Amino acid sequence: MNLVEFKQSLQEAFPPENLNVYLKALWHDGKGNWKKAHDLVDGLPGTDAARVHAYLHRVEGDEWNANYWYRRAGEEMPAYSQEQEWEVLVDRFL
8 A cells, every 4th residue: 555545545444454553543633533543652661652642743733742642752853834734744654
């Protein structure tokens, strides 16, 4: 699967099978279901979970909390748009 196919899958009612938890979270966010996306990564250990968590709090508009999670991921909030960040993350986890 590539980014184009992942984006096309957003037309479906359910995420494609065999996605890792990070891609499932990004898929639900892409469908506009922030809560489901957040629930999938909330409480997971590791920098990958922290990175997706950071992005989700950025989308939520909670910049303070987002920056906390970016630091936990060892990264900084990107200077580009949330839409670009979503694509970068999807590419990273595909």
